[in-house]
Every structure is written in C-alpha cells, then in structure tokens.
Amino acid sequence: xxxxxxxxxxxxxxxxxxxxxxxxxxxxxxxxxxxxxxxxxxxxxxxxxxxxxxxxxxxxxxxxxxxxxxxxxxxxxxxxxxxxxxxxxxxxxxxxxxxxxxxxxxxxxxxxxxxxxxxxxxxxxxxxxxxxxxxxxxxxxxxxxxxxxxxxxxxxx
Amino acid sequence: xxxxxxxxxxxxxxxxxxxxxxxxxxxxxxxxxxxxxxxxxxxxxxxxxxxxxxxxxxxxxxxxxxxxxxx
Numbered sequence: 237x238x239x240x241x242x243x244x245x246x247x248x249x250x251x252x253x254x255x256x257x258x259x260x261x262x263x264x265x266x267x268x269x270x271x272x273x274x275x276x277x278x279x280x281x282x283x284x285x286x287x288x289x290x291x292x293x294x295x296x297x298x299x300x301x302x303x304x305x306x307x308x309x310x311x312x313x314x315x316x317x318x319x320x321x322x323x324x325x326x327x328x329x330x331x332x333x334x335x336x337x338x339x340x341x342x343x344x345x346x347x348x349x350x351x352x353x354x355x356x357x358x359x360x361x362x363x364x365x366x367x368x369x370x371x372x373x374x375x376x377x378x379x380x381x382x383x384x385x386x387x388x389x390x391x392x393x
Numbered sequence: 394x395x396x397x398x399x400x401x402x403x404x405x406x407x408x409x410x411x412x413x414x415x416x417x418x419x420x421x422x423x424x425x426x427x428x429x430x431x432x433x434x435x436x437x438x439x440x441x442x443x444x445x446x447x448x449x450x451x452x453x454x455x456x457x458x459x460x461x462x463x464x
Contacts, residue, residue: 267458269458269460332437334433334434337436338437385438388437392441392442
C-alpha cells in the first residue's frame with residue numbers, strides 16, 4: 237500500500253513537466269488568449285478508512301491561469317486535513333476543462349506532522365485524495381471529497 | 394482499499410491519455426469570409442464554462458482569437 241501511494245505521487249510529479257512540455261512547443265503560438273484570475277476553491281472530504289471517518293476541509297486562495305482548455309492554479313491551502321489536524325501549505329492544480337478531469341498536489345505542514353504530501357484526482361466537483369507523511373509512511377489518509385471552485389465559477393459570468 | 398488505489402491509478406492513466414490526446418475544442422464553424430467560431434467544451438462545471446471564441450482564419454492558421462465579440 238505504501239508503495240502504491242509513492243507510485244501515485246511519483247506519477248503526479250512526473251506528469252506535470254511532461255504535460256507542461258506538451259502545451260508549448262517552440263514553433264507553436266496559441267491564438268487563444270491567456271486569462272488570469274483570483275483562485276478560490278473550497279473542498280470537503282470524508283476519510284475512506286472505515287474505522288477513521290474523519291472530516292477534511294480546506295480553503296485554497298491563489299491565482300489561476302487559463303489557456304485554451306487548461307487551467308493551472310497555484311495558491312495557499314489552509315484547513316483541517318483528516319487525522320493530520322489543522323494545517324496549511326501550498327497547492328497546485330491542473331484542470332482540463334473540456335474533459336472535466338483534474339489533478340492536484342500539495343505540500344503541507346500540520347499539527348500532527350511537520351511535512352505532509354498530498355495528491356488528488358477527480359472529475360468535475362468530485363474526487364479522491366491521499367495525504368501522507370514522508371517521514372512516517374504508516375501515517376496517511378485517503379478521503380473522498382467534493383469541491384466548490386468559486387474562482388473558476390466566477391469565470392462563467 | 395486495493396480497489397481504491399486501482400481506481401486512482403486508472404484515473405491517473407486517463408488524465409495522462411487525455412492530456413496527450415484529448416481535444417479541447419468541440420466545434421468549429423466558419424462565419425463570413427475570414428472568421429471562424431470555435432467552441433470550447435466544458436466537462437468540469439457542467440457547461441457553465443463553455444465559451445465561443447471568434448478567430449481570424451489565415452493561411453498560417455487561426456490568429457487573434459477573442460471571446461465576447463461578434464464576428
């Protein structure tokens with residue numbers, strides 16, 4: 237199970253530069269305008285581990301960049317992270333608007349652990365997220381979550 | 394729990410496939426002589442972020458795409 241979490245995180249870390257590289261080639265200039273906006277995102281989650289059904293909630297505030305059908309968000313994340321307690325850190329996210337798929341990664345410090353890594357995947361407003369302490373691999377949490385993308389929602393108007 | 398991780402890996406694989414092959418735009422139609430309307434799909438917020446861009450068509454491709462404009 238530990239190796240699976242590590243594999244997922246490795247996959248997430250490797251996929252970001254690969255995807256970023258595919259967005260822009262030297263000879264290609266996208267004709268579509270780049271948009272930036274305030275990013276505000278709230279999510280609520282519940283731990284999937286049956287014996288430990290803890291609530292997770294977080295607020296992310298930052299900036300988003302929208303180009304073509306891709307949205308990249310970067311901001312500070314604060315909230316309660318399941319059994320890790322309250323904490324904060326930085327979070328990055330990529331959303332593919334056309335398909336609705338998204339992936340995100342975060343680096344946190346919490347009451348229980350000095351360093352926590354997190355990765356999430358999902359579609360539209362639902363998703364799944366795993367967070368783990370890299371120093372104590374037995375300490376981890378997996379939760380299902382729903383999200384409220386306020387910053388992106390404002391872009392619809 | 395194993396099923397959850399399998400689901401995560403499968404979703405990750407889907408994301409990578411879409412990021413490499415997925416088409417961001419669903420429809421394009423010509424308007425007038427020089428302009429093309431390109432529609433961006435939205436599967437994220439159930440169509441709320443669907444947007445139509447008006448682009449100028451040139452021999453080198455589309456240029457100067459704008460939204461909220463009439464061709």
